[in-house]
Amino acid sequence: MMELVKSTTNPSVRMTNLSNEQRELLPLAFGEFLDTAATATSRATFYNTRAEQEAAIESVHRELFELDRGVYAASLMLPGLTDFSRQIGAVRLLRSTRTGESWMTVPQEATVLHSLLQALPPQRMLKMFGMLRTQRINNARTRRLILSTVLGADNLEFWAVKYRRKLETALVHAWGRRTASILRAVLAKPIDDRTEKERQIVQRHLGRFVDGNVERVEQTVRFILGDEEGLTLRRLAAYRDAKNDLVKGRCLPFETLEGLRSRFHSDKTSADVLELTKSQLTTGQKIGMQRKAKEVNVEVEFDPAAYDTVRLYVYAYEMGLTDEIRDELTRKAKSVAERLPVRFEHAAILLDVSASMMGHDTQAMRPISVALALRDVLAETAERSTIVTSDGRVAPAAELIEPVGDTSLAVGLITLLKREPDVVFVLTDGYENAPEGRFAEVIRVVRGMGIDTPIHQFSPVFAAEARGVRSLSTAIPGLPVSKPEAIGLGLLKALFEADLDRGVAALMSMVHPVIDAAQPQPAELPLG
Secondary structure, X not given: OHHHOOOOOOOXXXXXXXXXXXXXXXXXXXXXXXXXXXXXXXXXXXXXXXXXHHHHHHHHHXXXXXHOHHHHHHHOOOOOOXXXXXXXXXXXXXXXXXXXXXXXXXXXXXXXXXXXXXXXXXXXXXXXXXXHHHOOOOXXXXXXXXXXXXXXXXXXXXXXXXXXXXXXXXXXXXXXXXXXXXXXXXXXOOHHHOOXXXXXXHHHHOHHHOOOOXXXXXXXXXXXXXXXXXXXXXXXXXXXXXXXXXXXXXXXXXXXXXXXXXHHOOOOOHHHHXXXXXXXXXXXXXXXXXXXXXHOOOOOOOOHHHXXXXXXXXXXXXXXXXXXXXXXXHHHHHHHHHHOOOOEEEEEEEEOOOHHHHOOHHHOOHHHHHHHHHHHHHHHOEEEEEEEEOOOOEOOXXXXXXXXXXXXXXXXXXXXXXXXXXXXXXXXXXXXXXXXXXXXXXXXXXXXXXXXXXXXXXXXXXXXXXXXXXXXXXXXXXXXXXXXXXXXXXXXXXXXXXXXXXXXXXXXXXXXXXXXXXXXXOOOOOOO
C-alpha cells in the first residue's frame, strides 16, 4: 500500500502515555478496527451468521477502546465507516466513564459524539437511542445528548410523523416516565394558563434545548407523547385528519400514510398512497421504490446523480443498467479517480465474481457492487487497464457481471502478471476455495522469481473469523473498503503499522479541524 502514498504526515504528537507493549498492540488493534468499522454491519454475510459478526465486532471495538480511548473516538469520525460502526462506537463512549488522562479532552469527545449523531441518518440515530435504552445507559451526558439532538432538530415535525414511536421511546428514556407524563399534561395547557412552576418545568426539560420556535417544538412533543388535540402544525394536523380523509395526508411520508391507510382505509390501495405521497419520497425511497412504483403503474422519478456508485450498482442489479445510470457511473468514477494521488500507465484488476460476492440476502449484491464501483475508479487511474475475473469473463468498466461459482484467483493473477502491469489490484471478499491457498502459493513463487509488481487486495466484506478482512496472502494484507471514496483508509492503516506516531498524527490532522470547529460532519480523508 505504501506505493500509493504521495505524501505522509510528519508526527506532531508522540504517544508517550503508552507503554512499549501498548505501542506494539495499538497498530494491530487499529488495523483490525479499520477493517471492521469499514465493512461490518449488524447483518449476516455469505459465510458468517449475524451472531458471529456481532461477537467479533464487539471484541475488535473493545480492544482499541481499552488501548486508547482518544484514538478510538477519533477513528469513529473517519469517512467510509459503516453507520453500524458509528452507532456502537457512540454507545460505547456514552456507556463508559472516562478514567485517566487522554489527549482528547472532555469537550472534544462531546463534539465527536454530536458529530457522530449528525452523520447518521435519522432512523439510525433513533435506533442508536434505542440501543441506549436497551442497555440502560441514562447518565447525564446521554440525556443531554438525546434531548439536544431531538429537540433542537430542524426537521422535528417531519420526524414526528415518520418516527413517532421511536421518538417517544427516546424522549421517555431521557426524561423518565414520570417527567414525560408531567410534561404532556403541562404542554396541553395554553402558555398563559400555566403556573410559574409549570413554566419552569417546561423550560428545564424542554425550552433550554431549543434555539428556535419553542411553541412549535412544544406542540410537536405533545404529539409525540400521544396528544392530538388542537394540532395546528401542517404535518401533525394532516396525520390526525388523514384518519378520516386519506387525501388530507398527502404531505405525509409514504410509510406513515400507508400505515394510516391499512388501519383506517381498507378500501384504498397502496398504489393510492404512493400516488398521493410521491412528492414526499426521500432520495433513498425514490430509488428503492422503483420496482413497487412500476408494479402499480405510478411514475416516480429519480436522478442517478443523487446516489453513490455502490447504490447505483445495487439498483442496476435489481432493475437493470440503463444508459443514464451507466453514464453516471462513468462520470463518478472519473471524478473520484481525479482526486486520488496516483496515476499508472497500466493498471491490472483481478475481480472476484464468485457466488459469495452476492452477499447475504439481507444485503443482496452489495459486495459485488462495491467491487464494481472500485473497479471503475481504479481503471480510471491508468492510461490503460486490464480487467480479469476469477472465472475468466470480460468485465469492462461500468458494466454488470453476475457472481457465480467458486473462487479461483490464482490463474487470473498469473494472466495479469504476464502482461507486466505497473500495479495489480485484487478485489475480493478474501475467500478462496478453488483451491484454497493457491493464490498465496503463486505470490511466493513470483516473488522468488524477482517479480516485484505491487499487488494490493481490497475487500468489502468483514470476516468474523479473521476479525477484519481476510487476506489471500500474508505477503499482501487485505485492505477494507466500503465505497471508492474511502480507499484512503488503507493508507492510514499502513501508516499506523509503519510508524505509530506518524499514524496518530495523520489521524489527528483529519479529525481535529472538525472537532475544533464543532462541525457536525465526519472528517474527509486527505488522499494527497
